[in-house]
Amino acid sequence: MMGSEFVALSLPPILIGVCVAVACALPGNFLLLRRQALIGDAISHVVLPGIVVAFLLTGVVAAGPMLLGAAGAAVLSVIAIDLIRRLGRIEAGAAMGVVFTAMFAGGVLLLERSDTSSVHLDVEHALFGNLESLIWLDARGWSSLLDPAALAGLPVELPRMAIALVVVAAFLWLFWRPLALATFDEGFARGLGLPTEPLGLALVVVSAIAAVAAFDAVGSIIVIAMFICPPAAARMMTNRLGHQVAWSAAFATLSAIIGYVLAGYGPIWIGASASVSAAGMIATVSGVILGIAAVAGPHRDKVS
């Protein structure tokens, strides 16, 4: 299992999975503490119409236009939610529910009506992604990791996801103090003159970058699970923000690795032939971790 086959077939998906999981879990910590946990859910739904419109306009499945389309859709949905909330004096959760379901429904209908049979774009792909298919055909073994020619054949999703992870981590590292202040005591932060509203919007935008980059590789299920489950589990482990972020990154990595291995090799261990959905398994493992933390975490209680 650890030979050249592993490097070619399992290493890239695992690395991509880890990048996705950590990139989503990091901003997820702040979203969770700000009680905006469901923003990840909303973003991953509205990304679909953006990608479909980008495809219909350009006619190709290319990363650039799709990222633009998805980002545009995410921004549009944020504006629409805010508009409905203010104009109709509607509670934020309900406004969100109206916008993301309508946009998702529009995306599905557009997708089903247009001729996308020639390209790899369908609703199921959008939901579960296809982590297993991101293989590295040029790999001949561990030595390929040092071979520039072979490295050029890595699935494009891996560098893209790594860049997204770096962007997310850099944002959090640069704005750590103001973000922490604005998250825990918004009034105090505003009193210090910090721009709390642009900061909140920037957090949403960074989350959207992570979600959009991940969406194409792994589908929306992992994205939603990773935004919420690892930070929520980490919340049960500690009362310190820095520790919580570290725990959440560890939990996210663990979910991605265990989930992928269980999905790829688990059925073989119990004697079945085919593998199961890696995206679904990673989400399941993160849920199990959250369950364990909720039962046994040292800081799980309501009042601590």
Place this chain on the structure above:
Amino acid sequence: MLADALLLQLGYNATLVTIGACLLGIAAGVAGTFLFLRKRALVSDAISHATLPGVGLAFILMVGMGGDGRSLLGLLVGAGISAAIGLLCVHWLTTRTRLGEDAAIGAVLSVFFGFGIVILTIIQTMNAGRQAGLEGFLLGSTAGMLRGDAILLAVSAALVLVLVLILRRPLELAAFDPGYAQATGWSMGRIDLAMMGIVLVVTVVGLKVVGLILIVALLIVPAVTARFWTERAGHVVIIAGAVGGVSGYVGAAMSAIAPALPTGPIVVLVGFAMFLVSLLLSPGRGVLASVLMHWRYQRRVHMRQGLLALAQGQPIFETLTHRLLRRAGLILPDGVPTSEGQAAAAKALLDETRWSIVRADQSFAAAATRYDGLTAIETVLTPDQLNEVDARIKAPEVVA
């Protein structure tokens, strides 16, 4: 073709499905209103996503027991059981741990859905699983439904509607005035349980029609739409039921003539269209109404400021003010006030002077809070009080 579908001319099954979708829509609209007013709209999203593992496991179980696994009733029972487990998880995470309800909803939603996907991929490798058609539960598919399934759908939708109507009173009470409900002896815990039970049943019945990803829209959109049209409790419920019913009916009818498209998105977009119309056109909260109100307010302010300027003999340069006064016949094109203009300006100045006295006097504190620079003072004070105020206005003095 669409007319045929809307008039139920497409055969017995399609008619049953359309009527069933309509009844389901009414039930979802009414039940969703209570959920919306308790500010727990998105709990239904967790419930609906949590049905997927149940559907998959029920299929595997039924195949294991020798059937073909496609019995709709069996699948829906499985869905109900796993949705209930998901609901319990949300409740447990919210009450027993430090997580907020939003985090609990998101966690349950994604984990159950992910686990459901794992089970679906297992089913795809089974021999019986290739034609299972469980994907129809994701986005809804009513086209080509079997006779038995259509009857099951219509009957269960009717039963849900009856259930909602029976429990309407306590739910309404709890949604609008929890304190009063508790004081009159209702247990909030039980009412919430009943509400979640109804939402669960609506979700399960709606799986085949709208699909588990979008059923949350059928619960939320009608309630939000209704909220634009009325401020009264009973009316919100009725309008939401109507909006839900129309979405279900029109959506299912349109889906009957476009069998390749999933039903759920069509139903949701029909409802969303009604929401958009309400957002734009509703009299109280609509966009158009707010724009009109802002426009009128702006004109009143300009008019008032223009009149005050006239009264003090100042020229008016601001174009909108100038145009408004001109159109009302209060000034001539060169800015000189007409006799009506002089009268109106004197009236405005008197009003402003009276207000400044009222606002400077503590004994008029209550009346002074009504000052906004536009309200005529006669609408706030009595003639006696006005006389008292007028007595304090200083006579004009000669400026040396």
